Amino acid sequence: MLDLLRKTVTQVIFTVYGAIVVFPMVWLGYTSFKTTEELFADAWSLPEIWSLANFIEAWNEAQIGDFFWNSIFVTVSTLILQLFLGSMASYSLAKYQFRGSNLIYYAFLAGLMFPIFLGLVPLFFLMKSLHLLNSHLGLILVYAAFGLPFTIFVLTAFFRTIPTTIMEAGIMDGCSHFKLYWSVMLPLAKPGIVTVGIFTFISIWNEYILALILLSSSHLRTLPLGIAVLQFVQFYEVDFGTLFAGLVIVMLPTLLCYVILQNQITKGITVGAVKG
Amino acid sequence: MQRNWKAGLLFILPALLFYMLFMIVPYGLAFGVSFVKWRGVSMDMQFFGLGNFRMMFSDPYFWKALTNTIFFTVCTGVIVPALALYFAVSVTRRLVRWARFYRITYFFPNLISQVAIAVLWWFALNPQFGIFSNFLRLFGMQDLPSWLGDPVWAPWCIVVVKVWAAVGFYMVLYVSSIEGIPEDYYDACRIDGAGEWQAFRHVTLPLISEMMKVSTIFLLLNGFGTFDLVRIMTDGGPDRSTETLATYIYENAFELGKFGYATTIAMTLFFITFSLAMLSLWVQRKQAVEY
Numbered sequence: 001m002l003d004l005l006r007k008t009v010t011q012v013i014f015t016v017y018g019a020i021v022v023f024p025m026v027w028l029g030y031t032s033f034k035t036t037e038e039l040f041a042d043a044w045s046l047p048e049i050w051s052l053a054n055f056i057e058a059w060n061e062a063q064i065g066d067f068f069w070n071s072i073f074v075t076v077s078t079l080i081l082q083l084f085l086g087s088m089a090s091y092s093l094a095k096y097q098f099r100g101s102n103l104i105y106y107a108f109l110a111g112l113m114f115p116i117f118l119g120l121v122p123l124f125f126l127m128k129s130l131h132l133l134n135s136h137l138g139l140i141l142v143y144a145a146f147g148l149p150f151t152i153f154v155l156t157a158f159f160r161t162i163p164t165t166i167m168e169a170g171i172m173d174g175c176s177h178f179k180l181y182w183s184v185m186l187p188l189a190k191p192g193i194v195t196v197g198i199f200t201f202i203s204i205w206n207e208y209i210l211a212l213i214l215l216s217s218s219h220l221r222t223l224p225l226g227i228a229v230l231q232f233v234q235f236y237e238v239d240f241g242t243l244f245a246g247l248v249i250v251m252l253p254t255l256l257c258y259v260i261l262q263n264q265i266t267k268g269i270t271v272g273a274v275k276g
Numbered sequence: 277m278q279r280n281w282k283a284g285l286l287f288i289l290p291a292l293l294f295y296m297l298f299m300i301v302p303y304g305l306a307f308g309v310s311f312v313k314w315r316g317v318s319m320d321m322q323f324f325g326l327g328n329f330r331m332m333f334s335d336p337y338f339w340k341a342l343t344n345t346i347f348f349t350v351c352t353g354v355i356v357p358a359l360a361l362y363f364a365v366s367v368t369r370r371l372v373r374w375a376r377f378y379r380i381t382y383f384f385p386n387l388i389s390q391v392a393i394a395v396l397w398w399f400a401l402n403p404q405f406g407i408f409s410n411f412l413r414l415f416g417m418q419d420l421p422s423w424l425g426d427p428v429w430a431p432w433c434i435v436v437v438k439v440w441a442a443v444g445f446y447m448v449l450y451v452s453s454i455e456g457i458p459e460d461y462y463d464a465c466r467i468d469g470a471g472e473w474q475a476f477r478h479v480t481l482p483l484i485s486e487m488m489k490v491s492t493i494f495l496l497l498n499g500f501g502t503f504d505l506v507r508i509m510t511d512g513g514p515d516r517s518t519e520t521l522a523t524y525i526y527e528n529a530f531e532l533g534k535f536g537y538a539t540t541i542a543m544t545l546f547f548i549t550f551s552l553a554m555l556s557l558w559v560q561r562k563q564a565v566e567y
Contacts, residue, residue: 007371014363014372020440022381024400027407043405089291096284097277104288111299113553115501117522118546121529121539122305123298145298148291164277177283206389208504213530224391228508231395240399247392254387262380 025251032244039240054245064246066219067226074136074143074222075204079197082144086151087193091181093152094159095167105156111149116209124213134216142214143204151196158192159185198261202254223250309539328540338541340516341524344431348520349499351435356442357491363443364450365476369462379451383444390441390504397437398424398509424510427517434518437505442498446491453487454480485560492556500549521545 031039032054033047059065093105123142124133132138162185170180186193208224215221221229227246234243278284332338363382367375385393400406401423409420421429457479465475503522506512512519512527521541529538 010366010372014366014374014378017359017363018378018381021384021444024396024407025384028396028399039405043407043410085291085294088287092284092287095278096281096287097279098281098284101284101288104292107300108291108295111295113497113550114299114303115497115542115546115549117501117503117525118306118539118542119299119302120525120542121535122302122309124529125535126298126302126305141294142298145294148295148299152291167278171278177280177287181287202387206391208389208391224389227389227395228391231398231508243395244399247395250392251388254389255384258383258387259380 028244028247028251032241032248034241034244036239036241054241055249058242058245058249062226062230062242062246063218063221064223064226064230064249067221067223068249070136070221071205071223074140075201077136077140078143078147078204079200081140082147082151082200083193083197085144086148086196087155087186087189088181089148090152090155091159091185091189093156094162095164095185105152108149108152111146112153116146120209120213127214133214134220136220139211139214139222142210143207146210147200147204150199154196155189155192158189162188195264198257198264201257205254306539306542309536328537329544331537332540332544337516337519337524338521341519341521344516344518345500345502345520345522347431348435348438348502349496352438352442352499353492353495355435355439356446356495357488359439360443360446361450363447364454365480367447368451368454369472369475371472379448382447385441385443386445391508393437393441394505394508397433397440401433401509425514427513427515430510430514430518434502434506434509437509438502441505446494449487449491450484453484457483489557489560492560493553496549496552496556500545500552 030046033050033052034045035047035051035053038045038048059068089108093101127133127138127142130138132141166184166188167180170184175184206224207222208228211222211225212228215225218229227243227250230243230246234240363378366372367379372378388396401408403409403420403422403425406423408423412420423429423433461479461483462475465479470478501522502520503526506518506520506523507526510518512523522545525538525541525545528534528541
């Protein structure tokens with residue numbers, strides 16, 4: 001009897017919290033098809049007509065389309081750069097032994113502990129003096145550097161699990177060091193690379209503060225930055241439909257990525273945290 | 277193990293250069309900048325000694341931001357792990373049906389940009405058309421506050437949204453840790469006649485202590501770094517009731533141009549976070565339990 005009561009209570013709590021998590025997103029989803037007048041008339045109702053007008057306006061007029069491609073460009077470039085640099089370094093830290101290699105490893109790990117706000121002001125002026133302020137290139141370089149500690153943390157742990165004998169066989173066959181890394185070790189580390197890749201994708205796609213500081217021209221904005229500015233503007237213009245549509249556009253890619261790669265992501269969190 | 281140090285170093289060098297230039301250099305400079313008076317217009321900096329720190333200690337807004345930040349960190353630091361642990365245990369110990377479904381959906385907020393979360397809740401908390409006020413009106417409640425526009429309610433709204441945004445991640449962390457506990461221990465518990473609570477108290481909790489340590493550090497860093505949500509939902513207002521150290525640093529540096537002063541506050545933020553992290557590790561220093 002008591003057991004049944006406890007089970008029911010647990011089930012109710014889970015359902016309620018589930019609704020709290022999911023409903024705001026569902027509400028956002030169908031409201032993005034409503035006009036602003038409809039929204040003010042009745043907050044709950046479904047749209048009269050399922051019209052794409054908000055999306056078209058957001059994509060074209062509010063420049064969300066441009067921001068979307070900016071985000072794609074920045075995210076993909078960061079991914080390639082960061083995974084390339086990070087995997088090489090991790091491979092070396094895991095498989096080569098030389099003086100100072102441990103020190104370098106811990107220096108990278110220390111980067112996980114620094115709050116981003118400490119380095120913000122000097123970073124801004126560093127980028128300014130390198131003429132990399134207000135450019136995608138600058139943002140990509142900074143993103144890649146900031147992502148390195150996590151990449152190296154996970155990938156070094158991963159490379160360590162690959163048996164050294166495989167490398168020795170490669171050396172015997174006269175493989176060059178780079179070829180050994182590129183065509184033997186990298187393919188073996190694929191699961192680790194994919195995990196880090198997914199995490200990097202999600203965090204760069206969603207990043208706000210560095211983009212806010214490093215980009216100033218409106219045509220360079222990434223999606224989160226664009227949405228934030230749009231919210232600030234719409235506040236005075238009271239045209240919320242566009243903003244709702246913009247939100248859906250920024251949220252969809254990562255949610256889809258998660259639904260498709262659900263297991264990989266959950267596993268990734270474990271790799272990242274347990275090894276720590 | 278390879279001993280060819282030249283090849284090994286060559287592999288690390290590109291990453292190391294990047295890391296040094298864009299991370300170590302700015303962080304290193306931050307230590308210097310906090311001791312200068314600097315408006316950022318030119319490289320014209322005057323050595324200010326501890327002047328910035330003196331200014332900070334007599335700045336009422338700094339104290340307001342500090343108290344708010346502590347408030348957010350403490351609230352989320354208590355609510356998030358409690359909820360996440362409850363969910364994680366229920367899901368892994370099969371105390372709830374459709375556990376897999378909940379595991380997936382509860383994680384959703386962690387995939388969304390903090391900016392999108394902030395705007396979404398800024399909508400949801402709108403006193404006119406927001407779902408929150410409208411939901412309460414269904415129960416006949418009238419004269420509702422304007423939530424984010426009300427200095428008493430705004431900080432609590434931020435806490436709620438922070439919790440909403442974070443719980444899923446910590447749940448997944450705890451789930452992964454609990455799943456590493458051998459089923460035998462729970463079988464032994466059952467044979468001894470221990471209930472679910474006792475199993476939690478004497479098996480689960482001690483065995484996930486390592487993960488609790490990790491999550492405490494995450495929660496600290498996250499709480500003291502509260503920025504995106506506040507900046508977009510309230511921009512620190514109304515009446516600075518939600519101002520955090522991070523938003524105050526941003527305001528000083530990038531809106532008022534007081535770069536030296538902003539870095540001084542950032543430095544203080546760093547030292548507080550760092551010492552609290554060390555303190556929490558020391559408090560939880562007990563050797564990891566392995567039965």
